[in-house]
Structure formats: C-alpha cells, structure tokens
Amino acid sequence: MSDFDTNHVWRKLCAGEAKISRSIDESLRRAGCVPLEWVGILFDIQRYGNGRIRLGELAERSSLSRSGITRLIDRMVEGGVITREACEHDGRGTYAVISELGKTKLTSALQVQERVLQAAFYQRFTNGDMDAFARIAGALEATD
Secondary structure (H helix, E strand, C coil), X not given: CCHHHHHHHHHHHHHHHHHHHHHHHHHHHHCXXXXXXXXXXXXXXXXXXXXXXXXXXXXXXXXXXXXXHHHHXXXXXXXXXXXXXXXXXXXXXXXXXXXXXXXXXXXXXXXXXXXXXXXXXXXXXXXXXXHHHHHHHHHHHCCC
C-alpha cells in the first residue's frame, strides 16, 4: 500500500471514530450520564487497574498529557466518581481509585454507549469483520 493509501485509510479511521464518539457523547448527555471522556477513564481504572490505577498509567493509556490527565482527574474527584490515593511504595506516585458512585455512573454510561455502538457500529459488520477489527485494534493498542 502506498503512503497516500495508508494516510487515506488512517484519516477514514479517525473520522469514523470521531463521528461515533460524538454520537456516544451526545447520547450520554441526553441520558444524564457522565461525559465520554470520563467513561474512558473510569473504564480503564475498573478494567485494567482493578479499581485503582496510577495517574501516569492513565496518561499513557489516553491521548492526554500528564498535566491534562491531572486536570481531568481533578474534575472527576470534584464529581465524586474517583478519589486519589497515595502510592504506598512511591511517595511521588498517586492512584486514581473508582468510587462506588463512579462504578454506578460507569455502569449506566456503558449501557448507553453499548446501545449507540450497536446501532452505529456493530450492526454494520459481520462477526468475522468484528473478529478482524478486534485483532487490528489490539495490534494498534500494542504499538509502542
């Protein structure tokens, strides 16, 4: 594939993700849920951190800078969906810990998100397409 084709595919992927993300965020707002930006953070804390995760790891998992993740975490702490916890091994490290409210909000938001994804994404692809996409997404996530 030429550089032009690769860039074209990349742009289409980005545009598709942006369109679906806007639809999810709008649906979350209409349902009175937390914003999509928070859903991703809460999901990562719950799934990859078993309820708590270091802020540096959250920054690496997201597209936000360390200062950007700090500001987002500040807003989420104010919203009561997470708390901060000092790292016992490293006095400089901080964990983001999902609260009970955060778990409840995440569950509600994921239900809304799933409905949007079913309508906007999953219904357009076969199970084979979804398997291939899952492999591709996993490979992209593993890229250094």
